Amino acid sequence: MNLLAHSMTSRTGGYITRRLHVPQEVWSQGGAKLSNILEKVRVVEVLCSALEEMQQYSAEYFGAGSVCSGFALGIGSVGRKEAEAWMSKLEEFSAVCDSVVANFGKKLGVGEGFVLKKSSGVTSWGGKLTRQFDKFTNGKNLDSPAAYVNGLSKLFSQTQLLDEHTKALTSQPIAPIYAAFPTDVRSTVEVRLRRVSEFFATVVLTFVVRDLAQLLEKYAKKCEKWLAE
Known part of the structure; x- marks a missing residue:
């Protein structure tokens, strides 16, 4: 996702793989007719909103510094209360991911490998998700390819927070903040971070890479x- 974001924002584009370079113009070319742009932009908007909340909670519980390096403020104050609060917020974000798949997975042709959990979280988030979709729809040109690409760039940048927490939790030795977590909470947090990673891999990146292939062909x-001219 970081490489995709770089190809969107850098004037020279960027390499997605060692052999595939994507010029920035690929994302901004006119006349590209991607399917279900409206639904994709709405999904991206809601995920960005949810990640903004996660950023705020991360800073509140662990400080505004780097979680990976252990330079975040408030390390000494991280106890079971803070650990369980962060675990709860990850569960809420996971419920957002479930709701996205439940509401849009079939239409976007994604999420087949992302097994939905039957939990109250999906139901309770359904109403909030719908309200957020309605809010983002009002007064915005959501079917614009430019809005789609701008949203993706923002989303991929924000997801680095989750990547930072995942690296902090799985590094050897483990980052100081997560070392302070009770063992049972730490294990649950790791499971939820992996589930969120699975969501981005099997849902978001599936439709983004599919669209990129279409844009590259055009x-x-x-x-x-x-060249012919």
């Missing part, structure tokens, strides 16, 4: 036309 045809 861009290649344009290049062939330019």
Whole structure:
């Protein structure tokens, strides 16, 4: 996701793999007709909103510094209360992911490998998710490819928070903040972080990479036309 974001924001584009370079113009070219743009932008908007909340909670519980390096403020104050509060917020974010799949997975053709959990979290988040979708719809041109790409760039940047927590938890030795967690809570947090990672891999990246393939094909045809002229 970090590489994709770089290809969107850098003037020279960026490498997605060692052999595939994506020019920035691929994302901004006109005339590209991607399917279900409205639904994708709404999903991205809600995920960004949820991640903004996660950023606030992370700073509140662990300080505004780096979780991985252990330079975050308040390390000494992290106890079971803070650990369980963070675990709860991860569960809420996981419920957002479940709701996205439940509401849009079939239409977007994603989430087949993402097994939904039958829990009250999905139901309770359903209403909030719908209200957020309605809020983001009002007064916005959500079917714009530019809005889609801008949203993806923001989303991929914000997901680095989850990556930072995952690295802090799975590093050897474990980061000081997570070392202070009770063992049972730490294990649960790791499971939930892995589930969120699975969501981005099997849901978000599935439709984004699919769209990128379509955009690259259109861009290649344009290049062939330019060369012929």
